[in-house]
Amino acid sequence: MTATDLPHARPALPGPPRSATLxxxxxxxxxxxSVMTSVTRRYGDAVRLRLGPKSLHFFNHPDHAKHVxxxxxxxxxxxxxxxxxxxxxxxGLLTSEGEVWKAQRKxxxxxxxxxRINGKADAIAQEAAGLVARLRERRDGAPVDISAEMTGLxxxxxxxxxxxxxxxxxxxxxxSFEAVQxxxxxxxxxxxxxxxxxxxxxxxxxxxxxxDLDRIVARLAAERAANPTAExxxxxxRLIEATRxxxxxxxxxxxxxxxxxxxxxxxxxxxxxTLSWTFHLLDxxxxxxxxxxxxxxxxxGDRLPTYADVHRLRQTTMVLQExxxxxxxxxxxxxxxxxxxxxGGYRVAAGADVVICPxxxxxxxxxxxxxxxxxxxxxxxxxxxxxxxYAYIPFGAGPRVCVGSGLGMLEAxxxxxxxxxxxxxxxxxxxxxxxxxxxxLRVRGGLPMTVRSAG
Numbered sequence: 475m476t477a478t479d480l481p482h483a484r485p486a487l488p489g490p491p492r493s494a495t496l497x498x499x500x501x502x503x504x505x506x507x508s509v510m511t512s513v514t515r516r517y518g519d520a521v522r523l524r525l526g527p528k529s530l531h532f533f534n535h536p537d538h539a540k541h542v543x544x545x546x547x548x549x550x551x552x553x554x555x556x557x558x559x560x561x562x563x564x565x566g567l568l569t570s571e572g573e574v575w576k577a578q579r580k581x582x583x584x585x586x587x588x589x590r591i592n593g594k595a596d597a598i599a600q601e602a603a604g605l606v607a608r609l610r611e612r613r614d615g616a617p618v619d620i621s622a623e624m625t626g627l628x629x630x631x632x633x634x635x636x637x638x639x640x641x642x643x644x645x646x647x648x649x650s651f652e653a654v655q656x657x658x659x660x661x662x663x664x665x666x667x668x669x670x671x672x673x674x675x676x677x678x679x680x681x682x683x684x685x686d687l688d689r690i691v692a693r694l695a696a697e698r699a700a701n702p703t704a705e706x707x708x709x710x711x712r713l714i715e716a717t718r719x720x721x722x723x724x725x726x727x728x729x730x731x732x733x734x735x736x737x738x739x740x741x742x743x744x745x746x747x748t749l750s751w752t753f754h755l756l757d758x759x760x761x762x763x764x765x766x767x768x769x770x771x772x773x774x775g776d777r778l779p780t781y782a783d784v785h786r787l788r789q790t791t792m793v794l795q796e797x798x799x800x801x802x803x804x805x806x807x808x809x810x811x812x813x814x815x816x817x818g819g820y821r822v823a824a825g826a827d828v829v830i831c832p833x834x835x836x837x838x839x840x841x842x843x844x845x846x847x848x849x850x851x852x853x854x855x856x857x858x859x860x861x862x863x864y865a866y867i868p869f870g871a872g873p874r875v876c877v878g879s880g881l882g883m884l885e886a887x888x889x890x891x892x893x894x895x896x897x898x899x900x901x902x903x904x905x906x907x908x909x910x911x912x913x914x915l916r917v918r919g920g921l922p923m924t925v926r927s928a929g
Contacts, residue, residue, distance in 0.1 A: 484821045487531060489513065489522035499525055506911045507805075510834050519838075520818050528554070531817070531828045534838065536864035538818050539830045542809055543864075544872035549815055553808030554827050563654070564732030568740055575874075578733060581716045582877060585636060585709050591881045594635040595781035598885050601630045602892040603778055609897055609925050617902050617922035622648070624749040628742035631885050636741060637694065638708040644690050651739050653683035655912040691734040709737060739913070744803035745882045747916040751801040752794060752890055753899045754907055754921060755848050762850060763894060765789050767928055770895035779888045787891050792850040794886050798868035800848060802832040803882075805915040807870055832867050833915065841865040899923040 490498055490513065501509050502525065513521045514534045523530040533542065542550055551571050563569050570578060584590070605627045612618050625648045633641035641647065657680035698710045706715070713730045720726030756763040769789045773779075779787075807830040815822040822828060837845040841862060843852070851857065869876035876882070893899070901907060902922045910918035 484816065484819060487520055487522035487820050488517040489532075490517075490524065492524050495524045495526060498523065507833060507909060510831050511837070514834050514838075520820050528827055530554070531820070531822055531826050533817055533828065533830060534834050535818060536835070536841065536862035539807075539835060539864040539867060539871060541817055542828060542830055543807065543867070543870065543874070546815060547872045547874070549812050550809035550828065551812060553810040553829070563736045563739065564728065568736045570732075577716075578729075579877070581712055582709060582733070582737075585707065585712065586877050586880065588880060590707065591635070591884060592781045594881070595779065595784070595884060595888065597634045598631050598888045599778040599780070599892070601627055601634065602889045604630070605889065606892050606896055609893070609899075612925045613897075613927060615925070617924050619920040620753055620899060620923045621746065621750045621917050621921045624746040625742060627889065628746040628749075628885065629738075631745075632738070632741040635881065636709045636737065638703050638705075639694055639698070639710060641738075646686055647690060647738065650683035650686045650690075651743065653679045654687070654739070655914075656680070657683075659912055687735050687738070688731060690738075691731050694734065695730060710734070740876075741878060743914045743916070744876070744878075745885050747801070747803050747914050748794065748798055748882070748886055749889060750917045750921050752797045752886070753893070753923065754901055754917070755797055755800075756793070756894065757899060757901050757923070759848055762793060762848075763898065766793060766890070766894045770891040774891060774895060779891055781884075783891075784884060784887050787887055789850070790887055790891050790894075791883075792853040794883065794890065795853040795866075795868075796848060796850040799836045799842075799852075799866060801909060801915050802836055802868040803914050804868065804870055804876065805833040805909075805911050806831050807867075830867075832870075833911075835864075836866060836868075838865065894928065896928050898926045898928050900926065 498509065509523075510532070513523065513532065519533065519535040519538065521532040521534070523532055533539070552569055565574055605623065609618065609623070626642075629641045629647065633639045657676060660676060694710060695714060699714060703711055706712075713733055717726035717730045720729065756766065766789055769787060773783050773786045784791075809828040809830070811822050811824055811826045811828055814824050817828070836842065839845055842865070864871060869879040869882075900923055902924065905922055907921065908918045910916050
């Protein structure tokens with residue numbers, strides 16, 4: 475009798491042999507995206523990746539994503555990568571589990587209601603106008619790091635829309651978050667084999683960054699406690715109120731710190747990355763830029779956008795959707811199985827590491843025609859009909875879908891329209907633009923671009 479004759483027998487996940495482990499680890503450290511892409515091409519939609527003592531169960535089909543992220547989400551905790559990020563982020567909304575996560579989500583959710591977020595369109599438009607003014611001053615001059623500009627912009631929007639605070643005073647915040655992400659990915663790739671007390675430059679940089687973020691959060695909380703807002707409906711006010719109810723004051727302060735650091739990272743990094751990729755791709759596809767420029771002029775004229783304009787910016791919306799297909803802000807969704815499960819006919823043992831990769835899922839040739847081609851028209855409602863819902867998950871899916879996705883899309887739409895109406899950005903000739911898969915999928919090393927008038 476063979477294994478396949480046994481009741482409930484399931485096939486073993488295919489994948490690289492154990493002898494390939496060291497080579498696979500080296501490749502993962504150098505180029506994680508190419509590894510994920512190549513193994514799906516060679517082994518299919520379900521792959522086992524042996525990484526030292528760990529094995530990743532990599533599933534790459536919309537049905538797999540639906541099962542893990544939505545249908546049986548209760549069986550899956552946050553996994554590799556996010557576990558390592560907990561050292562910096564603590565138990566914030568991104569990394570927490572169970573009742574802690576539910577309580578945090580309940581506290582934060584009201585800030586992200588559609589009515590409240592839509593009411594922030596004017597604030598976003600003002601921040602976008604400030605960005606355009608800064609870039610206009612650099613016309614026909616030295617290249618500008620657009621990634622850095624987008625980081626500054628999204629931090630400004632986050633401060634005004636979610637915190638009712640000015641984050642411009644904290645110039646180190648972007649550098650600190652870069653160090654945090656760098657350390658989290660380092661620990662992930664080394665499987666935390668190196669003790670955290672080892673005084674490597676990377677470790678020391680991380681400790682300074684974590685201390686800097688702690689100081690920023692403490693200052694924001696102290697200033698708000700001393701000067702409460704009239705509405706009290708922003709994240710900072712709600713967290714202060716929620717932590718006051720904590721029996722353990724120290725635990726309350728820790729909860730606020732973890733949630734604020736998580737919000738500061740997730741609230742700006744994903745949108746900044748999306749906008750950076752947007753302007754790079756528009757430069758590579760001038761015919762698409764022309765369409766967006768014409769749409770922005772027609773819809774907006776010479777005034778700032780309002781919320782009512784967003785629904786008329788259809789071409790802009792499709793471009794952003796296509797940008798996030800090729801470069802999803804959340805490129806990897808790691809999970810840890812609590813109990814034994816079955817995904818796509820394959821056994822997943824209790825305690826197994828499971829990953830869903832939107833980057834590869836969004837390029838699956840069975841669900842996307844010419845998947846490597848930038849084609850915003852694929853998101854025209856007529857062409858999108860019939861596509862599996864879980865073939866496109868740029869913000870995740872299921873109960874833990876990104877709470878700020880509505881704000882992110884609103885912000886990206888308004889900013890893109892404001893910029894392309896007046897300016898044309900061009901990547902510096904010869905500059906090697908590559909994705910860097912950290913906690914988000916950003917442009918590696920920044921994005922130097924020159925600025926010209928749109929006319």
